[in-house]
Amino acid sequence: MARRPESGKTKDINKTKLDDAARAGWLYYVAGNTQDEIASKLGVSRQTAQRLVSLAVSEKLVKVRLDHPIAQCMDYAARLQAAYGLDEVEVVPSDPGHPDTTLGIAEAVAARIEKILSASDPVTMGIGTGRTLKAAVEQLSFIDCPHHFIVSLAGNIAPDGSAAFYNVVFNLANKVSAPSFPMPLPVIAASAGERALLHEQAGIGRTLALAQKVQIAIVGVGDLGPSAPLYEDGFVTLDELKALQNVGAVGEILGWTFDAEGRVIEGMINERVASARLPDRDNALVIAAAKGGNKVEAIRAALRRRLVNGLITDEDTARALLG
């Protein structure tokens, strides 16, 4: 059986090259050299130096963080926290017109995760799936924290049987040396019966049990509009999506769909959602990470009913949630 060739790039970047890239990136961003200076220090041409710097960026070796309380963001955060009785809110700046749906959120989530994992006392951290969290994990730096536990709260098998593209826990485990518990399940099982069967598996049971003990969880929020992630990724059919919309579902967290009041939809695909239940918000901090106009309704619903008690979003979304 032929392995599918690595998506897209054929170039195998060997270690030496990445080393040089890191070196160039350091000289450029940390030491403030010009690319000409880097070139002479590394003994390469300026163009090559430029490529190395660029490689360091594209390989995500350089991480830029900006920790400054921007008054506007702080204001939104405080008002959101008050309005919805949240335990924790972070609002990052918006870049009007930028197409990236995770820009800023991913960095903030990464910083939050690093903060969680830097605790000296053991923590059990739950994590969902989705584009936002995947992007966040890419921003993470390597952390050694074997005393923590990381548990996936949602299945991560795509409908075609492959590990889903958004297998966040797997990517996380590559960055963080902590015991991690993936959930090798589809997000939505074929039937309620199949879900029961799957959940009885030994490995899954352990993960699910651990999922109920998480102290901090970070989850994405999916909308149920025409380009709902559940639909786009093939977890539900178009008919199922329309049916959900018809009963008033506006969003989902970990696959659990809910209406505009944040009430979890009875029956329908929720009978087949294989994910763990949302951790208890009285004992755990459940942070939703999401932004974007199409998600506003879903986020608002989740906040209203306190499906989550923490939020990381951007200015535009914050404004919409408050308006």
Added chain:
Amino acid sequence: MARRPESGKTKDINKTKLDDAARAGWLYYVAGNTQDEIASKLGVSRQTAQRLVSLAVSEKLVKVRLDHPIAQCMDYAARLQAAYGLDEVEVVPSDPGHPDTTLGIAEAVAARIEKILSASDPVTMGIGTGRTLKAAVEQLSFIDCPHHFIVSLAGNIAPDGSAAFYNVVFNLANKVSAPSFPMPLPVIAASAGERALLHEQAGIGRTLALAQKVQIAIVGVGDLGPSAPLYEDGFVTLDELKALQNVGAVGEILGWTFDAEGRVIEGMINERVASARLPDRDNALVIAAAKGGNKVEAIRAALRRRLVNGLITDEDTARALLG
């Protein structure tokens, strides 16, 4: 009443400005906008946008991190360079638990030598002896550079009369087609008188004279602990080693022993060391190549007194030198 002339500038940066700077910095570094785009988004001129970004940097609102082992090395290198006023420092990654005492260093030294020899202007390069340099030369590729001169700074005859195992210049000459000047002497002569006699030989005199003119030298550093290379290789007896230890000698370069302050020991075996003197650090670059816990004290001593003005070492050793 004159206002105290603020050293630099009297910048009174109010909060709004820092906010804008943070926002500009965010849009620039995180969102990847150009300064033109930032200008239009923030409603200011391009120059102002540039100033805001620059302010965000100078106020350290943006924090750049590099996630790569190399980054740590670069950091150590910069700190060592500052701490000891060195002209050149390279720190290579450590491989914890690896027994090889030259791993990484040898490769780095080889690369440095190749860089020296790739210069188009003629260079006189000095070289010491020892395991580290021997391993480095083994890493060298063949180079044709007849316009350079290579001169041995230390004797390379073993106590038993054979060419010492670490006859670096000999091995170097096999790789590099440049005029080379070995020093067919023991590292330590039998007596001060014998040293004088040996140094009067025509061939030796020429090599010694050339040794004083080297522009770049690479030397090893030996410790004087129980397994001091000078003792293990039979250049000094156990009694002589103990005597050296008793007067506080902690290391040696080219056979010249020195104490923890880097002061060259008076008398004792230094009266019989047949090596060239260390090149003048005001006019030449003298790079020490060494790593390992047992050498830390020796290296630190050499750096303190500026016996060398360049260093190639590894992370662990760098950390120890800084700690």
Added chain:
DNA sequence: TTGAATATTGAGTAATTGCCCACGCGTATA
């Protein structure tokens, strides 16, 4: 209110960077 000192701004310009393209070296293939 005025004047002086200081800060801020925009224009112009130099420096730096990003990117495209053609070349050359090495490797795989017929």
Added chain:
DNA sequence: TATACGCGTGGGCAATTACTCAATATTCAA
């Protein structure tokens, strides 16, 4: 062995960014 292919490289140029300078705005004290 000859040929094609791919990858990396450096040249050149356009875009972007950094800096200098003079003009303008602002602040503070008399």
